[in-house]
Amino acid sequence: MDREIVATCFPGFEDVLENEIVALGGKNLSKRKSAISFMGDKEIIYRANLSLRTALRVIIPILRFSAKRDKELYDKLFYFKWEKYFTKDRSIFIDVTGTTTNFNHTNYIAMRAKDAIVDYYRKKFGERPSVEKDNPDIKITLHFKNDICTVYLNTSGDSLHKRGYRSLRGEAPINETVAAALVLMSGFDGESDFIDLMCGSGTIVTEAWLIANSIAPNLLRDDFSFKNFKDFDENLFESIKKDLKSKEREFNHKMIAIDNDPKMIEIAQKNSQKVANSDSIKFIIGEFDSYKPDNEKGFAVINPPYGERLKPEGLIDLYKRIDFHMKRGLKGYSIGVITSNEELSKEIRMKPFVKKTLFNGGIECSYKVYKIY
Ligand SMILES: C[S@@+](CC[C@H](N)C(=O)[O-])C[C@H]1O[C@@H](n2cnc3c(N)ncnc32)[C@H](O)[C@@H]1O
Incomplete structure (x- = not known):
């Protein structure tokens, strides 16, 4: 049976997430700030968790009510049939988002909601779910928009960016x-070469590899909250995983990752090897402009330093060199550049065909994609 589902994302990625949900078979899509809501069944919920590359969480609204006073809040939650979703043996955690002027503290709302839910179980079953902050079985969010409270059940659990392949981190991973969104927005579809010119810990090139081979990004991940739901259908889940595996394809072009820091290349290799054979991505220790592609079509993404390690003067030269290399060394390429430093990005003296403001780890960045003729 179809129900409302919401996939959340970082601000700026709504369009790319929308495209992914259309491809997944979601129906009646509607775009919100940092989220897409759509209709779908249990199968779509499992598929969304396993396959969406740019979503952070997949959540489902289970209750909506007007909450002007404490008693209303408690009663609505106390008289809801929670056992439809999870049993008394599950651990829970409740958080509160959005804004309301009806209550002073979100902590108080979370505490009252917890009281109502545990009282419900205690009264009906004689026992209550435990509350666990770290790694609860069930995550519940109360989202307020003025007087209206919507209760969401998080079907993902931990953020979906935790794919299970990156155990080692660079300095600014x-x-x-975000990495998957940058690759998708560059236009890369696995039909030509791809270069990550400053790969760091290898996140962009690994996401590009997953896209190139049509590998669902979360197949390696074990933990999903929907596995703790009362209606979890293991057979359905396993058959979806099998179906996703059967749709993987072989990438017949070159995938290159470059960094001038040998430590970073070592980390990137180790991370990417969890999803790609050791020789399928060519890692190069060297300057980003030392590799000259031998064909005239391809895609590249550059995530240069924004100023954490190099002094600004050094960075101006670096961005000038990026501009030079893009024009002279990467003819025929579509190249995406992400940076938080607008002044530095002006050193790339071309008109982008994609220009987006987005957030990378809370830092406002611009992402521009250029086509080099
Ligand atoms: C912001 S980090 C990239 C982070 C990466 N996307 C990740 O997920 O870990 C920038 C990277 O550029 C590399 N770098 C800086 N200058 C370079 C140059 N001239 N040639 C090649 N790599 C360079 C740094 O070593 C660093 O790993």
Whole structure:
């Protein structure tokens, strides 16, 4: 049976997430800030968790009510049939988001909600769920918009960027969902070469590899909260995983990752090897402009330093060199550049065909994609 489902993302990625949900078979999509809501069944919920590259969480609204006073809040939650979703043996955690002027503290709302839910179980079953902050079985969010409270059940649990392949981090790693969005927005579809010119811990190139081979990004991940739901259908889940595996394809072009820091290349290799054979991505220790592609079509993404390690003067030269290399060394390429430093990005003196403001780990960045003729 179809129900409302919401997939959340970082601000700026709504369009790319929308495309992914259409491809997944979601129906009646509607775009919100940092989220897409859509209709779908249990199968779509499992598929969304396993396959969406740019989503952070997949949540489902289970209750909506007007909450002007404490008693209303408690009663609505106390008289809800919670056992439809989870049993008394599950651990729970409740958080509160959004804004309301009806209550002073979100901590108080979370505490009252917890009281109502545990009282419900105690009264009906004689026992209550435990509350666990770290790694609860069931995550519940109360989202307030003025007087209206919507209760969401988180079907993912931990953020979906935790794919299970990145155990080692560089100094400024990019979030996996951001990396996937950058690759998708560059236009890369696995039909030509791809270069990550400053790969760091290898997140962008690994996400590009997953896209190139049509590998669902969360197949390696074990933990999903929907596995703790009362209606979890293991056979359905296993058959979806099998179906996703059967849709993987072989990438017949070159995938290159470059960094001038040998430590980073070592980390990137180790991380990517969890999803790709050791020789399928060519890792190069060297300057980003030392590799000259031998064909005239391809895609590249550059995530240069924004100023954490190099002094600004050094960075101006670096961005000038990026501009030079893009024009002279990467003819025929579509190249995406992400940076938080607008002044530095002006050193790339071309008109982008994609220009987006987005957030990478809370830092406002611009992402521009250029086509080099
Ligand atoms: C912001 S980090 C990239 C982070 C990466 N996307 C990740 O997920 O870990 C920038 C990277 O550029 C590399 N770098 C800086 N200057 C370079 C150059 N001239 N040539 C090649 N790599 C360079 C740094 O070693 C660093 O790993």
